[in-house]
Amino acid sequence: MNRRVFSREGWIRLGVIAAFVIAFEAFCRAGFIPRTVVLPPSDMAVSLWHILQTGEYNKDILSTLRNVAASAVLSVTFGFALGVILHALPRMRATLEPLLASYYAVPTFMFYPVFIVMFGVGSGAIIAIAVLLSVVAMIASTLTGLDRIPRVLRKTAAIYRMGTAKRAVLIDFPAAAPYLFTGIKLAFAYAFIGVIASEFILSGQGIGYAIAYAYNNFDNRNMYGLMLLVILLATAANTALDTIDRRMQSRMRRQ
């Protein structure tokens, strides 16, 4: 089958990004933006290549990726479990739902002193903040997914004489899968933000810490190289998850 790698919109999007990068490069090279403030994108790329080649920041990169993975896994696991429990307990859900709805109005990062006391400076506190930031997205997506299961599928499960556990595995969770995957995507994005942001204040290691360290030491080259790395990692991960999400949505969309 002849599959197109990019849609028309994809090419346009790529064109807009390329135009922006070229314009940015031209502005920097022409001196409209001083190099002491921002490096031209090509210099950022060269710096990133140097960082990857020398392996100078490998420990930081690995530490960040490990923390993001741990936070995302914990958020998805707990978020899914809590979502299922809340869905099964309507009274508890009615009590907690207003709190969940306004959850993201609370600046989660303000709790960092509490987590330092609990886990010390390092991965424990970082993961705790990232989980706190991302778990609610998974809870909300799980609730939405379970709410949207058509009633007729529950009747169909009854026709096949399925118990609750079988129905959950064979009908409910697959039917809710597109919403659950959206939750996974959001949980990963929030976990990434939570980890990088926490590393600025809660760590002696990680990409966030390395960016802050470079900034404090006027090391623009490494700072922008690492910032480019964060952008590329987040974009690559999000694009991959988004592709799976869109495929799932189009395959399972009910008309």
Added chain:
Amino acid sequence: MTASDGSDVHARLTDVTRVFDLASGAKLQALGPIDLDIKRGEFFGVVGPSGCGKSTLLDILAGLSPPTAGTVLFEGKPIKGVPDGVGVVFQEDASFSWLSVHDNVAFGLRRAGYDAAEIERRVTYAVGFMGLRDFAKAYPAQLSGGMRQRVCIARTLVLQPRLILLDEPFGALDQQTRLLMGEELLRLWRETGATVMLITHALDEAAMLSDRVGVMSARPGKFIDFIETQWPRERDSRVVSDPHFGEITSRLWEKLRVESLKTMGTAAPGAAP
């Protein structure tokens, strides 16, 4: 209508009622009392005004919902839960969107523990029978509403049910597709020899497909008339051009109009005060 001789009775409802407890604490009688015999191999249609309890009747026969009072027998045994040998097709799209057409149809067979060769044989037959052979690998989202309903019928068919309950299965389809799907349903009924109960709001569908049509009253639903269509077993949608078809639909509408007006809270014009 209860047959005096129970030998050819496939399903029997005796004095069945269904009362729902409302959130306000009040009680709502949705159905009954109903006495009904469905004969083995019969194509039995049910029509009635909206909200008269047609789907409740189907749920009770399918074992999805117990009656508040009365007895329900299938093949001479009381129904407790969904009995073996009963298949149901709902009005809403009940296809599994995460499975291909093939896997949708194979779902019940896998659950029942059939071996792979038997599953393949039955799925191939059912998919072919419902005209879905070229779409076996497709997912429901890639199919039209009519084709998705065929997937659901095929999924029911593979388990070779002896009693097939259809709850307005073509309700969401356009008129032409409904007529053609009706023909396929007749073909399925003839080939399998199963007993069929079809619930429909379309009088022409009931008149064309059924051996006998039961007309239900406004809530609480009871059978107020049974009409024998007297069609031959070998029939298709062309019976709609038979003058007898018009007589059947007229009689159905005559009964149903009064009941529908009751549902709407309006007195029937021309009816005796």
